[in-house]
Amino acid sequence: MVLFLLLTLLFGVPGFAQQGAAIERGLQAGTGAGVEQVLTQSTDIAGEWVVRNWQNRMERSTGPALGDYLGMPLNEAGRLRAETFDAGEWSVQDLQCRPHPVPYQWRAQGAMRITKEVDPVSRELVAYHVQYVRSLDRAIYMDGRPHPPDYAPHTWEGFSTAHFEGNDLVITTTHLKESYIRRNGPMMSDQATATEWISRHGDYLTITTYIEDPHYLEEPFIQSVTYQWEPHTELEYFPCTIVNENISDKIPHFLPGKNPWLKEFSEQEGLPYEATRGGAETMYPEYREKMKNMKVAPLKPTPRAF
Amino acid sequence: MRITAFKFSIALMLGSLCSAYAQQNPNRGDGDLHILPVQGNIYMLVGAGANITVSAGYDGTLLVDTGSEQMTDRVLAAVKQLAITVAGTPYPPSPCVGLRCPGGAGSGAFNHWGWSSPAINTIIASPAPVKPIRYIINTSIDSDHTGGNAKIAKAGVTFTGGNVARGPGGSGETAEVWAFETVLNRMTETKVPEVAWPAETYYTPSYKWNGFFNGEGIQLFHTPAAHTDGDTIVYFRYSDVISAGDVFSITSYPVIDVAKGGSIQGSIDALNKILEIAIPQFRSQGGTYIIPGHGRLCDEGDVANYRNMVVKIRDRIQDMIKNDKTLQQIKAARPTLDYDGRYGSPDAFIEAVYRSLTQKR
Numbered sequence: 001m002v003l004f005l006l007l008t009l010l011f012g013v014p015g016f017a018q019q020g021a022a023i024e025r026g027l028q029a030g031t032g033a034g035v036e037q038v039l040t041q042s043t044d045i046a047g048e049w050v051v052r053n054w055q056n057r058m059e060r061s062t063g064p065a066l067g068d069y070l071g072m073p074l075n076e077a078g079r080l081r082a083e084t085f086d087a088g089e090w091s092v093q094d095l096q097c098r099p100h101p102v103p104y105q106w107r108a109q110g111a112m113r114i115t116k117e118v119d120p121v122s123r124e125l126v127a128y129h130v131q132y133v134r135s136l137d138r139a140i141y142m143d144g145r146p147h148p149p150d151y152a153p154h155t156w157e158g159f160s161t162a163h164f165e166g167n168d169l170v171i172t173t174t175h176l177k178e179s180y181i182r183r184n185g186p187m188m189s190d191q192a193t194a195t196e197w198i199s200r201h202g203d204y205l206t207i208t209t210y211i212e213d214p215h216y217l218e219e220p221f222i223q224s225v226t227y228q229w230e231p232h233t234e235l236e237y238f239p240c241t242i243v244n245e246n247i248s249d250k251i252p253h254f255l256p257g258k259n260p261w262l263k264e265f266s267e268q269e270g271l272p273y274e275a276t277r278g279g280a281e282t283m284y285p286e287y288r289e290k291m292k293n294m295k296v297a298p299l300k301p302t303p304r305a306f
Numbered sequence: 307m308r309i310t311a312f313k314f315s316i317a318l319m320l321g322s323l324c325s326a327y328a329q330q331n332p333n334r335g336d337g338d339l340h341i342l343p344v345q346g347n348i349y350m351l352v353g354a355g356a357n358i359t360v361s362a363g364y365d366g367t368l369l370v371d372t373g374s375e376q377m378t379d380r381v382l383a384a385v386k387q388l389a390i391t392v393a394g395t396p397y398p399p400s401p402c403v404g405l406r407c408p409g410g411a412g413s414g415a416f417n418h419w420g421w422s423s424p425a426i427n428t429i430i431a432s433p434a435p436v437k438p439i440r441y442i443i444n445t446s447i448d449s450d451h452t453g454g455n456a457k458i459a460k461a462g463v464t465f466t467g468g469n470v471a472r473g474p475g476g477s478g479e480t481a482e483v484w485a486f487e488t489v490l491n492r493m494t495e496t497k498v499p500e501v502a503w504p505a506e507t508y509y510t511p512s513y514k515w516n517g518f519f520n521g522e523g524i525q526l527f528h529t530p531a532a533h534t535d536g537d538t539i540v541y542f543r544y545s546d547v548i549s550a551g552d553v554f555s556i557t558s559y560p561v562i563d564v565a566k567g568g569s570i571q572g573s574i575d576a577l578n579k580i581l582e583i584a585i586p587q588f589r590s591q592g593g594t595y596i597i598p599g600h601g602r603l604c605d606e607g608d609v610a611n612y613r614n615m616v617v618k619i620r621d622r623i624q625d626m627i628k629n630d631k632t633l634q635q636i637k638a639a640r641p642t643l644d645y646d647g648r649y650g651s652p653d654a655f656i657e658a659v660y661r662s663l664t665q666k667r
Contacts, residue, residue, distance in 0.1 A: 081644040084618070094581050094610035097589045136589060151342055151352045153603045155591055177591075178611045189648050190608075215647035240589060251617040255625055256641070 043167050045128065045198055048235070049112045049205060049227040056223070060107050064184040067262035069278030070271070072186055078216030079277055083259055085185030088252030097240035099135040101156045101179035103194045103209040106225050108134055111233040128162070128169075133238050140171055147174050154190050171196040181211060181221060186278075189215040203229040218280040267300040339377070339384045342603060346545025347520045349388060350597050354381045355450035359549035359597050361542060362392040363520030366437030367462070370540050370549040370597075371445055372454030381454055382461055385439065394436035438462045441519070443526065444485040444504055445538050445551025445599065447492050447566070455502040459483050482506050486528050488536035492566065527583075529553050529576035533560065533599075535567025537576065541583055548580055552599035554609060559642070559655035560616055562662060570620050570662040577613040581606060615645055623659045633660045 053060060069082060090096060100108045110133035117127040117139075130138040138157040147159055158176040162169050173194040181188050192213035199206045205227040212220050266273040272294030281287050341360075342350040351358035354373030358381065361368040367389050373381050439462030444452050462481025485504035493503050508526060515524035522544030529537045533552040540549040552561055553576035562568040580596060587593035590607040598604055622641040631639070633656075642652035 077644045077647055084644070089614070092610065092614070094606055094613075095590055097586070098607065099589045099591075136591065149340065149342075151340060151350070151602045153595070153605060154608065156589070156607070177607055190611075191648065216644075250621075251614045253614075253618045253621070255622055 043164060043169075043200055044116075045169060045200055045205060046114045046116045047229055048231050048233045049114065050230040050233050051106075051109060051112065052226045052228050053109075054226050056107070059182070061109065064182055065265035065268070066184055067259075068184060068265040068276055069182075069186060069282075070276055071283050072182065072278040073217050073219040073221055073280040073283055074186060074278040075216060075218045078186060078213075079279075080256060081187050081216060082185035082278075083262055084254045084256055085187075086252040086254055086259075087184075092251060093242050093244070096242050098179070099156050100132065101135075101176060101188075102138060102158045102160070102173055103196055103211060104179070104181055105132050105135045105138075105157075106196075106207050106209060107223070108132060110134070111230070111235050112227060113235045131235055133235065140169075147172075158194065167199060169198040171198070187216055188213045191215060192217075205229075219283070263297065267297050270296055270299045272296050339380055341384065341388060344545070344547050344595050344597065344603060346542065346547065347522065348542055348545045348547040348595075348597075350603055351381065351384060353377075355453060356448070356552070356599050357597055357601075359540065359547070360385060360388060361520050361522075361524075361545075362389050364393055364437065365518075365520045366440040368441040368443070368519055368524075369439060369458065370443045371451040371551065372442055372458045374450045375453035375457075378454040378457045382458060385458075386436075389436040394434070439481045440464050442481055442483045442504075443538065443540055443549075444483065444489055445540065445549065445553075446534050447485075447489045447536055448534075448552060451551065451599070452489075452493075452502060455483055455504075456499060460501065484508070484526070486526075486536045486538050488534075488567070492536065527579060529572065529579055531567055531569040531572030532562075532576035533568050533573065534563045539576070539580060546585075546594045548583060548594060548596045550580055550596055550598050553577065554580060554596065554604070554612065555599040556601035556604060556608060556612060557598075557649075558600070559619075559645075559649045559652055560658075562655070562658035564658050564661045564665070568658070568662075570616075570659045574613065574616055574620065577609060577616065580609050581613065584609065615649075619645070619655075620659055620663075623656065624663055627660070627663055633657065636660060 058064070067083075069079065072078075074082060090098075099105070112133075113131045115129045115131075116125060117129060118124070119126055125142045127142055128140040130140065136155075136157050138160065140160040140162045142162055145161065147161065152159075152175060154175045154177045156177050156179060158173040160171050160173040162171040164170070171194075173196070176188065176190060176192055176194070178190045179188060180186065188211055192211055192215075194212075195210040197206075197208045197210075199208075206224060207227065208222065208224040210220050210222050211217065263273055265271070266276045272291055274294050275282060275287070275291050281290070338353055340352040342352065344350050347361045347363045349360040349362060351360055351373075354377040356371050356373060358373050359370035362385075367385055369385070372378070439458060441464065442455060442459055442462075444455070446452075459480040459482075463479050464482045466479050483502075483504040484506045487507040487509040490504050490507050508528070511528055511530075513526040513528075515526070522542055525541045525543065527539045527541065529539060537551055537553050539551060539553060541547075542549075553573060555561065560570075560573045562570060562573055584594035584596060584606040586606045590605075590610065592605055594606065596604045596606075596609055619642055623636055626636045626639060626641065637653065637656055640646075642649075642656065646652055
């Protein structure tokens with residue numbers, strides 16, 4: 001009996017220690033590598049999270065440059081919509097308190113909280129609720145309910161259902177309102193749909209968003225963003241007060257072809273203006289070859305705020 | 307939450323008449339009628355031509371618009387079923403069973419009397435018949451809004467008083483049909499049969515309903531020279547729902563009937579009037595709901611987006627007119643390119659805006 005116990009300890013402890021070491025190494029490296037094996041059996045995304053600005057930092061903090069649509073699969077209508085956008089539109093009272101929409105809200109700065117709605121008796125997961133600093137409570141239903149009919153209201157957060165595929169939560173969202181997919185003018189229509197994948201790697205979430213829009217996009221617009229678990233973060237109330245900012249009764253916008261700021265980005269960065277108009281082909285590496293034959297305006301370096 | 311659950315159950319109970327409420331992305335060309343509980347007393351009836359707004363309750367039923375003529379029988383059947391479900395169906399004395407009942411088992415969602423509840427009488431005896439359709443309000447003269455007037459008015463009966471039977475025909479009265487005065491004028495001019503006329507009219511910028519109906523005040527607002535010269539938006543003050551008619555239809559560009567007195571500026575003013583009344587619950591969303599003439603249920607954010615679109619296109623066409631462009635040149639310049647995919651063919655809209663902006667005042 002004693003011999004059996006000794007043998008068990010001899011062969012069992014190293015196995016446990018190896019797994020623990022793998023997790024430890026993953027956590028130290030900040031990648032979460034090694035943790036997946038443990039989490040696969042019980043993946044959960046609930047908790048307090050903070051966004052990490054590792055992707056598209058300039059776009060997401062100071063904001064994207066006016067006229068920069070590089071890598072965005074805008075079609076002709078989407079491009080015109082973006083080019084006629086005037087940021088003064090935010091001064092219109094009816095839209096001053098418009099929150100970040102799904103799926104753009106993942107890219108906003110600040111904290112995010114995911115809570116679980118659980119049936120108290122069956123203990124089944126009914127929904128996840130996602131709250132961000134600048135947005136609304138977003139329910140992601142896990143109970144198999146269907147999406148509403150097409151005559152039901154659309155919202156900034158849309159109507160989301162989801163299921164797990166292995167370690168990934170796959171979310172399908174419909175019933176979105178017309179809103180922006182980037183802060184410098186590109187829009188999605190209220191017919192757009194979003195698919196999102198949330199992959200947990202230990203203390204990190206990788207969130208991949210995939211927007212399809214029959215009206216403004218030539219191809220799906222795909223982006224990703226990283227969050228880190230941060231149990232000490234706070235999700236504060238984020239009020240919005242409507243104020244009289246608009247000095248006229250007009251809706252701010254530029255007439256087609258009259259936006260004076262569209263070339264600023266290409267001239268500052270030494271890029272062909274044509275490339276900054278976006279389009280599906282600008283998403284792919286092969287486009288660099290095409291850019292070599294494009295005309296580039298003289299560089300006009302201008303200090304940026306960031 | 308309990309009210310929401312109740313309304314959802316109403317939607318499900320209507321399944322025999324209407325296709326399933328929770329069906330995923332049904333095609334609206336399916337020929338079916340669908341009822342969406344909005345909030346308070348108000349329901350949205352979809353699929354009968356223009357959207358029909360229904361106020362159903364203990365005073366009876368009030369309809370905003372009556373849909374197209376060929377759908378009338380089905381509209382009547384759906385409205386009757388809705389009225390029975392809302393006002394004529396007995397509630398069980400204790401509709402909530404189990405651990406999660408508020409206040410413990412036995413205290414119901416709709417009453418707190420248990421076995422002494424008056425509701426028990428409606429279970430053991432025959433419930434009273436539901437009240438009839440009392441009023442119809444037309445938001446415009448269009449046939450997809452007024453097509454059911456004659457038959458639906460005849461199936462209803464307004465408040466009569468006196469010792470008469472309460473059913474249709476008992477008093478010789480029908481449901482009252484209301485509209486802005488010019489709707490009646492145009493119907494008489496165009497020889498619409500008298501039975502379909504809005505015999506009751508108002509001619510002031512706004513009109514307060516003569517008393518509460520189903521427990522709430524109702525206001526009519528005339529929006530001059532918008533879709534036509536006879537448009538009305540209807541505001542249910544307790545339910546906090548606006549029935550907008552065709553001054554706001556989210557399925558297309560604004561339909562501006564210049565020949566009937568419509569104009570682009572009036573259309574923008576009408577949208578701004580809706581925005582003036584509507585108060586969002588939080589962050590440009592929810593709160594006051596707006597039932598459009600056509601298309602899905604909306605709120606302030608949707609109307610604001612739509613208004614912005616209309617103003618932008620008006621500005622573009624106005625700029626082209628200023629630069630001496632002809633109508634053909636304006637159409638060729640595609641001033642609506644960024645919205646055509648969403649709102650469809652722009653020709654009639656561009657023509658209406660052009661005519662509206664160039665006609666002599």
